[in-house]
Amino acid sequence: MPRVEIHGYAIVSDNDCIADASGQMPAALRNEADWATFQAELNRSALTVLGRLGHEAHPNPKKRLRLVLSSSSAGLERRADAWWWNPARLAWAEAIRAVLPEGGRVAVPGGRQVFDLFLGIGYDAFHLTRAEGILVPDGIPVFSECRGGRSAEQVLSAAGLKPGERQVLDPAVPVTLTIWRRADGNR
Numbered sequence: 001m002p003r004v005e006i007h008g009y010a011i012v013s014d015n016d017c018i019a020d021a022s023g024q025m026p027a028a029l030r031n032e033a034d035w036a037t038f039q040a041e042l043n044r045s046a047l048t049v050l051g052r053l054g055h056e057a058h059p060n061p062k063k064r065l066r067l068v069l070s071s072s073s074a075g076l077e078r079r080a081d082a083w084w085w086n087p088a089r090l091a092w093a094e095a096i097r098a099v100l101p102e103g104g105r106v107a108v109p110g111g112r113q114v115f116d117l118f119l120g121i122g123y124d125a126f127h128l129t130r131a132e133g134i135l136v137p138d139g140i141p142v143f144s145e146c147r148g149g150r151s152a153e154q155v156l157s158a159a160g161l162k163p164g165e166r167q168v169l170d171p172a173v174p175v176t177l178t179i180w181r182r183a184d185g186n187r
């Protein structure tokens with residue numbers, strides 16, 4: 001089977017949130033250096049996999065290939081704007097074989113349910129950016145398990161990933177990036 005490499009991307013607060021209590025991304029989690037890094041990563045990817053709300057909220061001027069998760073999909077179909085996929089109706093292995101028959105790098109920018117799903121499928125890497133010193137009270141966590149008091153790092157570690165060096169993307173906040181990679185290298 002052609003090789004597919006799955007990379008997750010999130011910017012989180014100190015309390016592991018990707019969005020506020022109303023489901024919006026707060027200004028404190030929007031950072032130019034992070035955005036530039038993220039866009040460069042998307043340029044390296046063959047496919048972006050995202051939830052329906054993220055797809056609708058973010059236009060796609062570069063016409064990057066997208067796979068949008070939605071319960072409205074009958075399984076997998078090509079619509080004018082993207083591929084649409086319902087994981088309850090078609091397994092990932094079949095969906096990705098149809099969308100990327102030659103394999104390639106897959107970027108997963110969330111949101112939470114999508115991050116949760118790919119914990120089960122298996123990340124090859126997770127690019128965890130932190131806006132340090134920022135708290136988002138009662139926000140939406142990056143992984144559902146964080147609601148039980150586990151940090152994003154504990155969840156990634158339990159998923160078999162190991163952290164690389166902490167890089168400072170923006171010293172002003174600071175905003176830092178740690179890339180967690182699959183430890184076994186077997187995928």
Ligand SMILES: NC(=O)c1ccc[n+]([C@@H]2O[C@H](COP(=O)([O-])OP(=O)(O)OC[C@H]3O[C@@H](n4cnc5c(N)ncnc54)[C@H](OP(=O)(O)O)[C@@H]3O)[C@@H](O)[C@H]2O)c1
Binds near residue numbers: 011140
């Ligand atoms: N800080 C960050 O790095 C980051 C990352 C991502 C998102 N966000 C922010 O987080 C906020 C919330 O995003 P979100 O999580 O609410 O929205 P989302 O993930 O973009 O979209 C959620 C929708 O995606 C579909 N979906 C997701 N998982 C599915 C599954 N397993 N099976 C079938 N359908 C699935 C469902 O669509 P249907 O209703 O059509 O079934 C669901 O309603 C937004 O403000 C966004 O900007 C922040």
